[in-house]
Amino acid sequence: MSxxxxxxxxxxxxxxxxxxxxxxxxxxxxxxxLELLSTDQGTASDVPEWVNKIGHEMVSSEKIGKxxxxxxxxxx
Amino acid sequence: xxxxxxxxxxxxxxxxxxxxxxxATEIRKHKASITMLSASDRHMYxxxxxxxxxxxxxxxxLYRDQASLLETTIDFHVDPVEEFNLDDxxxxxxxxxxxxxxxxxxxxxxxxxxxxxxxxEEGSETFYTExxxxxxxxxxxxxxxxxxxxxxxVPHKCPIAPVEITFALHDYFKERGIRDKVEIKYxxxxxxxxxxxxxxxxxxxxxxxxxxxxxxxxxVEEVDVENKIVxxxxxxxxxxxxxxxxxxxxxxxxIEKNKLGVDGWIPTDRHQLTMEGxxxxxxxxxxxxxxxxxxxxxxHFEAEIIAExxxxxxxxxxxxxxxxxxxxxxxxxxxxxxxxxxxNYLNPPDLxxxxxxxxxxxMSYNQMYWTSVRGLL
Numbered sequence: 001m002s003x004x005x006x007x008x009x010x011x012x013x014x015x016x017x018x019x020x021x022x023x024x025x026x027x028x029x030x031x032x033x034l035e036l037l038s039t040d041q042g043t044a045s046d047v048p049e050w051v052n053k054i055g056h057e058m059v060s061s062e063k064i065g066k067x068x069x070x071x072x073x074x075x076x
Numbered sequence: 077x078x079x080x081x082x083x084x085x086x087x088x089x090x091x092x093x094x095x096x097x098x099x100a101t102e103i104r105k106h107k108a109s110i111t112m113l114s115a116s117d118r119h120m121y122x123x124x125x126x127x128x129x130x131x132x133x134x135x136x137x138l139y140r141d142q143a144s145l146l147e148t149t150i151d152f153h154v155d156p157v158e159e160f161n162l163d164d165x166x167x168x169x170x171x172x173x174x175x176x177x178x179x180x181x182x183x184x185x186x187x188x189x190x191x192x193x194x195x196x197e198e199g200s201e202t203f204y205t206e207x208x209x210x211x212x213x214x215x216x217x218x219x220x221x222x223x224x225x226x227x228x229x230v231p232h233k234c235p236i237a238p239v240e241i242t243f244a245l246h247d248y249f250k251e252r253g254i255r256d257k258v259e260i261k262y263x264x265x266x267x268x269x270x271x272x273x274x275x276x277x278x279x280x281x282x283x284x285x286x287x288x289x290x291x292x293x294x295x296v297e298e299v300d301v302e303n304k305i306v307x308x309x310x311x312x313x314x315x316x317x318x319x320x321x322x323x324x325x326x327x328x329x330x331i332e333k334n335k336l337g338v339d340g341w342i343p344t345d346r347h348q349l350t351m352e353g354x355x356x357x358x359x360x361x362x363x364x365x366x367x368x369x370x371x372x373x374x375x376h377f378e379a380e381i382i383a384e385x386x387x388x389x390x391x392x393x394x395x396x397x398x399x400x401x402x403x404x405x406x407x408x409x410x411x412x413x414x415x416x417x418x419x420n421y422l423n424p425p426d427l428x429x430x431x432x433x434x435x436x437x438x439m440s441y442n443q444m445y446w447t448s449v450r451g452l453l
Binding site: 008009011012013014015016018019020022023026027042046049050053054 | 311324367368421
């Protein structure tokens with residue numbers, strides 16, 4: 001099982017959390033899990049919408065304190 | 077203290093000049109030295125490429141001799157670095173010269189990677205190099221009508237460029253009197269038309285008013301050049317007559333070859349701007365992996381922090397400043413009006429309506445840049 005790569009996209013407006021996730025998803029191998037950290041409320045809905053449309057796998061999404069922790073597995 | 081700056085773009089040049097002034101006494105007393113190694117003897121004002129793509133600037137207007145931009149105390153060599161040996165504080169250049177340093181600044185920038193997408197290089201026009209910007213203008217001049225598609229790779233330099241190029245296309249075809257014969261469709265990777273929410277909110281009604289179509293969640297997977305179809309990873313596709321691309325970017329090849337960062341982006345502390353694991357190595361501008369815009373503006377503000385800290389470390393032993401994520405971007409909203417986005421890690425931009433004054437300020441800044449990069453502005 002590969003290690004979870006953590007992407008710290010807290011407190012950033014440009015390029016923003018979903019753009020960061022797309023960047024790192026391109027670098028990942030199929031089966032890798034990425035954990036996106038974000039303080040942007042919109043990320044909680046933006047990421048699942050993209051993940052579902054493109055066909056990756058949502059692993060989990062939870063807010064701990066002020067930070068969203070969203071785990072996604074690269075499926076293709 | 078031997079300061080070595082690798083890269084002569086916006087970030088590297090501002091750091092070098094800023095340090096040369098802050099450390100004038102130390103340099104005169106031979107207690108500090110500044111060396112710059114660059115791949116080119118010329119310095120390009122990269123934002124000008126957008127104007128070249130629309131015939132509003134000539135390529136030769138974008139360049140100055142790099143040596144003419146530098147303080148005379150800076151030891152400048154056109155000799156790109158090929159090997160970084162960070163554990164031993166030295167680099168080796170293409171000519172085979174070894175440079176030892178006490179402080180290293182990596183400012184090598186980024187490059188477009190259209191070849192990452194099958195068909196994109198041969199099937200689209202872009203404007204991120206002199207050659208491609210001229211080619212794009214020639215294509216626009218020859219275009220008499222049809223479907224124009226704008227597609228955006230991730231990550232890319234100048235996040236404002238996708239909306240700027242779209243507004244510019246609208247105005248260009250309108251001025252030629254063929255706007256009614258042109259369908260413009262903008263495609264964007266995430267689920268709104270710009271990564272900055274306030275820019276998306278600002279741009280959307282203008283797209284609607286201009287009759288610009290848009291599709292979000294569109295990440296380019298492939299271009300079928302023969303049939304002129306661009307396809308997305310999300311499963312949609314679009315038939316085009318002219319494809320304008322903002323290609324995915326990577327850091328420079330030398331960074332990847334030396335394994336300093338995946339895809340050429342160096343892991344960097346977001347406040348101190350030091351390379352992770354190397355406190356005497358600073359990273360500036362596009363070269364970082366920071367979640368900030370890859371723009372000359374970000375490089376400029378980062379460069380000021382880095383220069384201030386290197387100088388203070390030499391003078392009092394500790395850094396004095398932290399980068400707060402500041403970026404200031406002009407946004408051209410067509411050929412005769414503009415606005416701006418000013419933001420940092422904690423505060424989003426608050427966009428004002430575009431106006432002619434801001435456009436002329438931007439046109440002035442296109443010349444003022446040469447003062448800015450000398451560290452005078």
